[in-house]
Amino acid sequence: EAGVAQSPRYKIIEKRQSVAFWCNPISGHATLYWYQQILGQGPKLLIQFQNNGVVDDSQLPKDRFSAERLKGVDSTLKIQPAKLEDSAVYLCASSLDWGPGELFFGEGSRLTVL
Amino acid sequence: GENVEQHPSTLSVQEGDSAVIKCTYSDSASNYFPWYKQELGKRPQLIIDIRSNVGEKKDQRIAVTLNKTAKHFSLHITETQPEDSAVYFCAASKNSGTYKYIFGTGTRLKVLA
Numbered sequence: 530e531a532g533v534a535q536s537p538r539y540k541i542i543e544k545r546q547s548v549a550f551w552c553n554p555i556s557g558h559a560t561l562y563w564y565q566q567i568l569g570q571g572p573k574l575l576i577q578f579q580n581n582g583v584v585d586d587s588q589l590p591k592d593r594f595s596a597e598r599l600k601g602v603d604s605t606l607k608i609q610p611a612k613l614e615d616s617a618v619y620l621c622a623s624s625l626d627w628g629p630g631e632l633f634f635g636e637g638s639r640l641t642v643l
Numbered sequence: 644g645e646n647v648e649q650h651p652s653t654l655s656v657q658e659g660d661s662a663v664i665k666c667t668y669s670d671s672a673s674n675y676f677p678w679y680k681q682e683l684g685k686r687p688q689l690i691i692d693i694r695s696n697v698g699e700k701k702d703q704r705i706a707v708t709l710n711k712t713a714k715h716f717s718l719h720i721t722e723t724q725p726e727d728s729a730v731y732f733c734a735a736s737k738n739s740g741t742y743k744y745i746f747g748t749g750t751r752l753k754v755l756a
Contacts, residue, residue, distance in 0.1 A: 532686075560741070562744075564746075569748075570748055570749070571647075571649070571732050571734075571746035571747050571749050572687070572732070573746070574743060574744065574745075577741065577743060584741045585741065585743055620686070620687070627742060628738075628742060629674070629675035629692075629694065629738075629742050632677075632679075632687075632689065632744065634686040634687045634688070635686060636685070636686050637686065
């Protein structure tokens with residue numbers, strides 16, 4: 530079974546530039562999560578989708594971050610404009626449904642903002 | 644909002660010794676508590692979880708205990724091996740229409756050979 534795919538693995542940009550990350554969850558997984566993991570900290574939820582609908586985006590900085598999950602499968606997370614404090618690993622995860630259970634994480638996209 | 648505190652932040656043990664990592668959660672409605680292991684440069688992976696209707700769960704060398712009254716849960720690793728070296732994250736979640744996982748800050752475990 531293929532795992533959660535993310536790209537790019539690494540991205541370096543200047544502050545005020547924009548960046549986009551892509552995630553392809555495990556086939557059949559209804560729930561998709563984007564987490565931000567700053568060095569030395571635990572993953573922090575940015576946004577959670579159930580199929581193609583947003584169920585939680587309370588911690589998403591909506592003035593600069595946006596995310597979508599078209600057709601309930603792939604998802605993109607965009608940052609525009611980026612700030613220095615956005616430097617982090619962006620982890621995408623998926624789970625079979627909305628109930629308690631295992632989150633399957635991708636390998637992450639490491640963003641460095643200079 | 645929900646908060647999960649995790650201690651210690653780093654832990655070094657001799658190979659063969661036991662390791663214990665503790666987490667405290669704030670929301671008494673939390674009812675599902677997973678533990679994830681993240682090796683250097685790799686993705687977090689679930690190693691064990693526990694639901695609020697049980698007090699302890701064991702899987703070979705790892706076990707998790709839950710004290711709902713005190714709102715804390717712990718990961719126990721016995722007979723530690725070098726391959727146990729990693730960062731461990733606890734999480735707490737509850738049913739609020741969907742399950743949202745709040746992660747602790749992580750514990751870096753080093754098993755010394």
